[in-house]
């Protein structure tokens with residue numbers, strides 16, 4: 001894994017969270033994108049070498065809705081950038097980590113992603129992400 005690509009933060013409402021993050025970071029979101037397959041709408045902030053990904057649920061069965069119901073708003077996952085997601089998935093599988101998707105799937109911001117179960121990763125949901133060729 002080469003860097004922390006982004007930190008995912010669950011929010012109830014982007015409309016309410018964006019002004020807070022803009023004031024706090026002194027930055028505007030560079031992108032807003034819906035990922036229907038995950039039931040989320042995202043806003044991305046570039047902070048130095050990494051990004052903050054705000055996530056609002058778009059439906060009640062979204063992982064973000066479930067997370068907010070049980071834990072409230074806050075850090076939801078850490079995403080690590082990788083060069084070869086299939087190789088990294090294979091390595092983690094062999095190390096005994098449960099992957100939450102067996103094949104890489106499309107994420108936001110032109111990435112392929114895979115999640116690792118938080119119960120195998122010290123209580124933190126981990127996302128692997130690989131840049132997709134444009």
Ligand SMILES: CC[C@@H](C(=O)O)C(=O)SCCNC(=O)CCNC(=O)[C@H](O)C(C)(C)COP(=O)(O)OP(=O)(O)OC[C@H]1O[C@@H](n2cnc3c(N)ncnc32)[C@H](O)[C@@H]1OP(=O)(O)O
Nearest residue numbers: 008035038040042063076100107108113115118123124125
């Ligand atoms: C925008 C696309 C993409 C990107 O490109 O960046 C994204 O970031 S999408 C982000 C949203 N998508 C996902 O989170 C997909 C992966 N997540 C899942 O598959 C599930 O959410 C989960 C992690 C398997 C949990 O689902 P489930 O088992 O149904 O939920 P429970 O509420 O029953 O939780 C079981 C257990 O796990 C703990 N938990 C749940 N979520 C997290 C979390 N984010 N971080 C740490 N721990 C988490 C939860 O508290 C339960 O623990 P116990 O209470 O001790 O049993």
Ligand SMILES: [Co+2]
Nearest residue numbers: 008053079127
């Ligand atoms: Co993410």
